[in-house]
Structure formats: structure tokens, C-alpha cells
Amino acid sequence: MQDKPRLHGANFPSARDEMPSNQQDSPPAYRLAYTDQDFLLREELRGLRFHLELQKPEMVLKEHGIESTIVIFGSARFLSPSDANNALKSAEADGDPAKIRAAKREQRNSHYYQQAQKLGDLITSHSANCEENERLYVVTGGGPGIMEAANRGAAEANGKSIGLNIVLPHEQAPNPYISPEFCFRFHYFGIRKMHFMLRAKAVIVCPGGFGTFDELFEALTLIQTGKSKRVPIILIGHEFWRQAINLEFLRDEGVISPDDVNMISIVDTAEQAWQHIVDFYQLSPGQCIRC
Structure with a gap:
């Protein structure tokens, strides 16, 4: 039986x-x-x-109405407080002084895991009362450590979050707290970093290593050169960042402009980071960011 002719749809x-x-x-x-x-x-x-690699995440996020994100960077090596405590107990039982020192450092740094987790909660809880196109979504690199913590905070606030994972020589599985429909995998670092900044309304950076510094300075360079709109770049942890980077030295050496030192803000807690975003966008209580 011949199909009934249709008025809609492609001819081919x-x-x-x-x-x-x-x-x-x-x-x-x-x-x-x-x-x-x-x-x-x-x-x-x-x-x-x-x-x-550019198109796939772009199309998926557009289809879901995701227009604004808060990017959270930081070390993949930091443990949750419970895991850090268990690691310290294990090291003390082993009796190796070097392992004990390392475990105590991990226990101290688990504070940053807590802050990233709280950030995920604050951002996602704020967005719960916003219209779909005004919601802020947490974006991370999709791995363990700080990335896991931020995605976890969003999940525990009953919201969705995004993970941009990368193929590495050593296997890195996505953390279990990313919303499955927004769990992307990349081969190219450059395209992945572009996706971090495409929708970013703020960049929050916890302590980390080479990868974290790469992501931080990518954002700074894009803003400094006018390739990106100016958005808040917030570093968490005065003690770490005051030793890790010295923008005042770069200014005094004349390799950056005097105003460039004001491109970053340093805070110590998730609440302070979130308040900085609220102040930057002049949000009143319950108000959402207009895209």
C-alpha cells in the first residue's frame, strides 16, 4: 500500500x-x-x-537550554575529608614518616574539596528558582578531586552539572556525580578549554598543578586580550595563591599592565566566592543572572 503523501518533512x-x-x-x-x-x-x-568536538557539546547544551555556567578548576589529587582521614590512619598504622607527612598534607588540603563541594551546592541551589535559561550550571573537567567535589555538590543539591573529561595516557574516568547527559569526552585540550569559556559567567579556581594553572592563565589571557568578555576570576585559598603566583611582580617588571593585577580576586571560602559573583552581577536576593 502506498504511503499517504505528507505536507511536512524533507524530500530526500x-x-x-x-x-x-x-x-x-x-x-x-x-x-x-x-x-x-x-x-x-x-x-x-x-x-x-x-x-x-566543538559541535557535539555545543549542540547538546543548546538543546537543553544551557546558556550560563560557573567553571570550577582545581587539583585532581585532593581527597575528600573522609578519604583523607582514612589515608592518614593507614599511614600511621604503616609507621612510615614520609607517608604520614604526605597523608597529613592530604588531610589539610581536603579543606578545598569541602569548599568546591559547597560551591556546587550554592550555585545549584541558587538556580533552582530561576527560569531555565537563567540557571547557572557547574562545569568541571569531569575528573576526581576538586572536579568531583563540585559536581558532587551540584548533585546533592538535586541539580545537574557538566563534566568535560579528557583522554589521557593514564586512564581518567569521569566522576560519578556528573549528569550523564552532560558528561563529555575530548581528545583535544584546545577544544575542551574553549568549551570551558564559551558560557562561563565566572571562573573559580582552587589550588592545583600544571593543568589548573594552564586553565587559569588561558582564562586570564582571553580576558586580557579582549577575546572574552570580562567575568569574575576567583581564586580560593590566600595561603596557596599568594605563594604560587605573584602578579604584582609581573606588573613591576612591566610584563603586564598595572590594571591586570585586578583581574583576579582571592577568597578563602565558597561563600565568599559566591558573594563575589552576586556583587559582580549586582544580584538582589533571589534574582537570577540575565543571559
């Missing part, structure tokens, strides 16, 4: 409709290009893969 079959089920059984030259993995992974198609 979609690429999905015409994809053969036995594609991989065909000789390489005969395979449809967009389904041929060997072809897509060729060196000459790197630019296309860049585009795909």
Missing part, C-alpha cells in the same frame, strides 16, 4: 536512513565517508575532528 532520505547495516563489510573505498572510522581518523581530517 537522511544520511542515517541510507547508512547500510553492513558498512564495515564493504571495501574501504566503497564505505560512506561519514561512517568510515578509518577514514575519519586520518591525519588529514584533524580539522574535521576539531569541528566535531
Whole structure:
């Protein structure tokens, strides 16, 4: 029986409709290009893969109405307070002084895990009363440590959050607190960092290592050069950051402008970081950020 003519819809079959089920059984030259993995992974198609990594998260987030995010960076190595306490007990039982010192350091740094977790809660709880396109979503690199803590805080506030994971030589699985529909995986660091900043209304940075510094200075450079709108860049932990970076020295050496030292704010708690965002956007109680 002939199908009833339709007034809507495309005249041509979609690429999905015409994809053969036995594609991989065909000789390489005969395979449809967009389904041929060997072809897509060729060196000459790197630019296309860049585009795909840009487009996939962009399309998904747009489809879900996500327009504004708060990015939280920090060390993947920091433990939760409970894990840090257990590690210290284990080290003390072992009796190795070096392990005990390291475990005490981990216990001290677990404070930052708590702050990131609280941030995830504060941001997500604030957004619970906002219209969909005015909500703020937590974004992290999707891994353990500070990233896990921020995603965890959002999940415990009954909200959704985003994780931008990266393929590394040593396996890094996404933390279990990311909303599954917003758990993305990247091959290219550059495209991943672009996604961090595309929707960022603020960048909050806990102590971390090379990766954290890379992400922090990427954000600073984009804002300093005018490639990005100015958004709050907030560092948590005076003790750490005053020793880790010295913008005043860079200013005095003439390698940055005098006003560049004002691009960052340093606080000690999640509440102070959130208040800085509230003040920057001049939000009254219960008011949401207008995109």
C-alpha cells in the first residue's frame, strides 16, 4: 500500500536512513565517508575532528537550554575529608614518616574539596528558582578531586552539572556525580578549554598543578586580550595563591599592565566566592543572572 503523501518533512532520505547495516563489510573505498572510522581518523581530517568536538557539546547544551555556567578548576589529587582521614590512619598504622607527612598534607588540603563541594551546592541551589535559561550550571573537567567535589555538590543539591573529561595516557574516568547527559569526552585540550569559556559567567579556581594553572592563565589571557568578555576570576585559598603566583611582580617588571593585577580576586571560602559573583552581577536576593 502506498504511503499517504505528507505536507511536512524533507524530500530526500537522511544520511542515517541510507547508512547500510553492513558498512564495515564493504571495501574501504566503497564505505560512506561519514561512517568510515578509518577514514575519519586520518591525519588529514584533524580539522574535521576539531569541528566535531566543538559541535557535539555545543549542540547538546543548546538543546537543553544551557546558556550560563560557573567553571570550577582545581587539583585532581585532593581527597575528600573522609578519604583523607582514612589515608592518614593507614599511614600511621604503616609507621612510615614520609607517608604520614604526605597523608597529613592530604588531610589539610581536603579543606578545598569541602569548599568546591559547597560551591556546587550554592550555585545549584541558587538556580533552582530561576527560569531555565537563567540557571547557572557547574562545569568541571569531569575528573576526581576538586572536579568531583563540585559536581558532587551540584548533585546533592538535586541539580545537574557538566563534566568535560579528557583522554589521557593514564586512564581518567569521569566522576560519578556528573549528569550523564552532560558528561563529555575530548581528545583535544584546545577544544575542551574553549568549551570551558564559551558560557562561563565566572571562573573559580582552587589550588592545583600544571593543568589548573594552564586553565587559569588561558582564562586570564582571553580576558586580557579582549577575546572574552570580562567575568569574575576567583581564586580560593590566600595561603596557596599568594605563594604560587605573584602578579604584582609581573606588573613591576612591566610584563603586564598595572590594571591586570585586578583581574583576579582571592577568597578563602565558597561563600565568599559566591558573594563575589552576586556583587559582580549586582544580584538582589533571589534574582537570577540575565543571559
